Amino acid sequence: MDGTGFEDAAGIPFRLVDTRSETVLLTAENVLGYFVAPDGEPPQLVTFAGVHHLSADRRKAEEAALRVVDHRGEEIGTYYLGRVRAAYQEPPAVTGERYPDVRYDFFGFTEEYPHAAEIWRTWADEGPSEHGAWARLPAAWHASWLHVVQNSWFATGRRATRYGTGATVVLDGSAVTGRDAFYCALGEAVNGPRGYFGSNLDALFDCLRTSRAEGAAPFGLVWRDLPASRDALGADYTGRVLDVFAEGGVAVRTA
Template structure:
């Protein structure tokens, strides 16, 4: 992925660019505190974010001069998450970025701490530590999601999806005929099934679907594996029993995963699943 324009290489972790004009760079920020924290009593996507150590530019800078007025709304933007070199790891689309406070920042004489309101339903609670693992190069083994809550694994999958392009850096799909292994002992619910499957195909924090429709899409190519391939599903009886047990989920459904449908989707794409 490309480097954010004008990120300045100053240890920034975030950057914003207008959704309407790619040339309208809104500037980098050291922090985006509150991005992953829903506001109490509000809908899930509502956020109040402190852009600490921000160097505002373009539409965002113009909005700081209109606090308390309608023109304090800068509009919609792409909010990039940056690695230690300033390269974009992934992006969230954020709606209606509105500046509600602007103060000098202790991080630098020419920086501001901007408080903004915005809407971002894809920045899930629990996702920030996963982005930090990627930024700090600590995604060095599989299974780091095992001890997370179902909500945490749901957030893990979202980061696996949004960071995929950055982590794979144009790497082609594995050739057809691969033999992959899925460890059923790690599978306790739907989220853990997709976490384990993604890593079986694509390694640490790998993505290969997060629901049945997405799994079907991934099997069509460009997501790390070329069909046909063989999937050995170890300890399958244990995992199938757990997938068939109703439980609350972050999405509010029954939590039951239709195992025959999973096998059917694999079979439709020429994947041989060997239950062991």
């Protein structure tokens, strides 16, 4: 690796791309300052760390995207950015296999999911996720995991529907610590590890409606340890979830 050849960049998870020309402006191991805490003050510049490829003569783009690829170089996530501009005047010199950190101005675009970059990097490095991987993360990470799930689900061409074929879906209510955890658990129960099946009540309704419209096999839901879920979600929200399931034709049993 000489740090300049994009053909050698497979497996580097983050790509900044000019979508008009499909020029890859850079590839990097990490991105800092784009995924931020909701109540945090975002930095003025986004930093790309571990840069392996840099189109030094292309310092800006009017239509850019941040894309995430896996170890095979296949896209697993994407973010539309619009206008971006490099902060350097002279291109940095490559040393060994990497450039120094490269900073870009995203003109205020950020994502309020502070752990998303770490999750994307894990997804990029690994093969298929093990069942329950999200539940082994701290509760503070669940919103970021759900965000990554939803982004990846649609970026890879899937729809808001059910892809499983089993007649019964089993939801582990003991893993539900809040609303984000509920939708992480539900997506996995319905569509397998890293699966998506809604991120709020409206999205859940859309998934059920789309599944029915597309002729997906009807299913029943076994909700294990419903009392634990009710404690985490609140009785009102749990009731609203059950109402959406009922409206969508899903028979819910408890166990």
